[in-house]
Amino acid sequence: MNTAQAVETVFRIESARIIAAVARIVRDVGIAEEIAQDALVAALERWPQSGVPDQPGAWLTATAKHRAIDLVRRKETYARKLAEVGRTLEDVPPPAEPAAPDDIDDDLLRLIFTACHPVLATEARIALTLRLMGGLTTQEIARAFLTSEPTVAQRIVRAKRALAKAGVPFEVPYGADREERLASVLEVIYLIFNEGYSATAGDDLVRPALCEDALRLARVLAALMPEEPEVHGLAALLEFQASRISSRTGPDGEPVLLADQNRSKWNRMLIRRGALAMQHAGSGPYSVQAAIAGCHAEAVRYEDTDWATIATLYGRLVELVPSPVVELNRAVAVSMAEGPQVALPLVDALAREPALRSYHLLPSVRGDLLERLGRKEEARAEFERAASLTRNARERALLLGRAARA
Numbered sequence: 001m002n003t004a005q006a007v008e009t010v011f012r013i014e015s016a017r018i019i020a021a022v023a024r025i026v027r028d029v030g031i032a033e034e035i036a037q038d039a040l041v042a043a044l045e046r047w048p049q050s051g052v053p054d055q056p057g058a059w060l061t062a063t064a065k066h067r068a069i070d071l072v073r074r075k076e077t078y079a080r081k082l083a084e085v086g087r088t089l090e091d092v093p094p095p096a097e098p099a100a101p102d103d104i105d106d107d108l109l110r111l112i113f114t115a116c117h118p119v120l121a122t123e124a125r126i127a128l129t130l131r132l133m134g135g136l137t138t139q140e141i142a143r144a145f146l147t148s149e150p151t152v153a154q155r156i157v158r159a160k161r162a163l164a165k166a167g168v169p170f171e172v173p174y175g176a177d178r179e180e181r182l183a184s185v186l187e188v189i190y191l192i193f194n195e196g197y198s199a200t201a202g203d204d205l206v207r208p209a210l211c212e213d214a215l216r217l218a219r220v221l222a223a224l225m226p227e228e229p230e231v232h233g234l235a236a237l238l239e240f241q242a243s244r245i246s247s248r249t250g251p252d253g254e255p256v257l258l259a260d261q262n263r264s265k266w267n268r269m270l271i272r273r274g275a276l277a278m279q280h281a282g283s284g285p286y287s288v289q290a291a292i293a294g295c296h297a298e299a300v301r302y303e304d305t306d307w308a309t310i311a312t313l314y315g316r317l318v319e320l321v322p323s324p325v326v327e328l329n330r331a332v333a334v335s336m337a338e339g340p341q342v343a344l345p346l347v348d349a350l351a352r353e354p355a356l357r358s359y360h361l362l363p364s365v366r367g368d369l370l371e372r373l374g375r376k377e378e379a380r381a382e383f384e385r386a387a388s389l390t391r392n393a394r395e396r397a398l399l400l401g402r403a404a405r406a
Helices: 003-026 029-050 056-074 076-089 101-115 122-132 138-144 149-166 175-197 208-224 229-242 268-278 285-298 307-320 324-338 340-350 361-372 376-389 393-405
Strands: none
Touching: 003 029, 003 056, 003 101, 003 122, 029 056, 029 101, 029 122, 029 149, 101 122, 101 175, 101 208, 122 138, 122 149, 122 175, 138 149, 175 208, 175 229, 208 229, 229 268, 229 285, 268 285, 285 307, 307 324, 324 340, 324 361, 340 361, 361 376, 361 393, 376 393
């Protein structure tokens, strides 16, 4: 690895901490990101001559913080800030000395709570989080979500402006505000994971890199907030789900249904990590979903799955976060525990839900139940309808294949 590659690698790993440390000084994530990029350029200019420092992350952070302080000092309109930051400068460690771990943790928390602020639209929160916390480039985010680079760039720029315009403080909220903001943070991480786990569009069913990014964010958050049960619940859920990623597709990228997956390929280390995280989880929605995922992970064979417990857990989830999608998942579990004839009326009742009119999994589930009941013609029609609704090419091929075999 040459020096330039080393600089880029270190920056990719440390960028979130650098931006977070600088944002605490300048109170603007957009400016903080620009200053972090300046530090990257400085490293690219200096390290080829001086060599890579023993603690490259600390060097980048200290360089960026010095530049942030210089910037604040140059602003005449921030006269009072000048004196305050001038005193802070004395506390900035020299380049070879790492910052205090507690300060880094606090700064990272502030950064993720800022990037996931509800004042931003969901898509903007996702893009900004992946950019600031994940260190992804605009090109990488655009590729992951199958959209154009200009679109992602605009989302990020507008998100930064919206945060500045709204005067969102660079802080970790407390009380009711913290609960609301934490829910937003968890939602964003889960959305990122789900887009990687089951892509809504495109030629690939899964995008493992997005799952890895979300899992890493969940682990970071769990380490930063060890007293929050739902944070551990989300981490456990993602660990369990991630353990099955490699077996969700076949050699050519085709989907492999849960019943047909080779469970010897499930990642046991991730399952153990999920079980450990569950020890600190609570009784909220993510913790309940993690318990469901844990039931699947514990089953050595598909036939060993404890569907009765899973159906009960989905019932609990319906109480916590009632939604037609959760009801549909519960109906699937009921069908496995009590038979398709019991579940079919539950699914038929959901057909009247406006939110599911274009949801391809509703006719897919109904087709499965009808097929198991021997109603082949009706099942075929449902699978064909499901195929017409999905935007993912792999899922469409799977559904058309089931329609042909029904």
